[in-house]
Amino acid sequence: MRFPSLVWTAVLAGCGVGVTETTDIPYDSRFSEDVLDIYNPHTAGTARPAVLVIHGGGWAEGIYRNSLAPQANWLAEAGYVAVNIEYRLTPVASFPAQVQDCFCALAYMRAHATELAIDPDRIAGVGYSAGGHLVSMLATTADDPIVAPDCGVGPAAPLDAVVTGAGIEDMAAMPQFPVVTSFVGASLADDPELYQEASPLAHVAAGDPPYLFVSGDGDWLVNFDHQDKPMIAALDAVGTETRLLEIPGGGHVLNGSTDGGEWELPLTSFDTPPAQDAMLDFLEHTIGPPP
């Protein structure tokens, strides 16, 4: 059962956490799925850089935004306003609905910047797996009419910085996965142009925002050589700043991180201390430190 939407506010300051969590805020009233949670540091009134957090899960029903709630929480504890969103998933909707939803959420953040205490010109995106793909689309396709938001918020504007963990950048490089076929809505043989349209790699252009790629070199699902590597080359070619942090042995969700010499799971590359260090440093460098 879904709680009536409105918002319950859990003030965690009593636990020493210092973050206010406001949940289930609709950002596009046409779709019940399109809600977001806001994790706000306790400094009302000060415009802060913000982070749009987009979960993965193959764009499909089954994995939802609670999977990245810990990341949203620690980003807020670090001083950023973190907005963790839900979006329409397959099989209910396929491309470009997911990208349009994310653009609508980004537009919501900018339209409500004052009440959310967000600096609308300093918004980064953080996403993992399918969420990594979506933040990358938000960075590269703002002028593409196919993915333009249709929720009445005006034209799309790109993110100001991107952190993509194990993100899919080239749909055509993994057409054998049913989640990809389901997301794109066609097979590669039937509609290769749609695969291009759904791939951030095909949209790279001068002026794209800086990227931090976080990847596990043991990721058998989203292969670094087929995804991050060509994307980094394309961004470098147009003069976009890129950074890469690779976790040796890191898998997609079965991270080979060898704590104590053992394999450990479930972890993503996002959950490792080096990734958190690099992510916060990158955010400070691109959208600025929290006030």
Next chain:
Amino acid sequence: MSLAALVMAPLLNNVSLELPSIDGLRGAAAQYERYVPFLHMSVAVGGETRESATGDYTALRLGTLLQLRCYFHNSGGAWLSRLPAGNMDGWFFGSSIELATDSTHDDADHRWLGTTLSIGGISEVGYRIVPWRELAITPHMGVSLHEDIDLRGHVPAELRPGFVYGVDVGWLF
């Protein structure tokens, strides 16, 4: 089984290498284990070093571990093991505490980004076989709980549960 084997004193020491730790040849984790036969228990100390990030960054992990193991023996000795009963082989339960640091360096800007201290514990079960001479092969699995603490205070402390599994290869003596 020969009389000599039956009366052989238990082997008291084991040195081992965790195979997952050398995955990718970017580190190693080794242990020394000392058996206390009358308690059917052992105590192990270990160390780990690993390159934990690459690319435009470098991260180094240094860790140490202390583990207590309790072995469960039966009169016939452990399955798939050539040692007589009473040695540190067969089923065991282990509990360990770990302490590790992860230090991350930004290679592009030539500066250290920070160090994370990880304090944790693991409870696990395993089964050691000794199929040839004193060669010990020990698969094990369990659950872990770690607290990651950023020593600069930039990253909030995080409690991180996990599931661990591995196999170590060692030599009893």
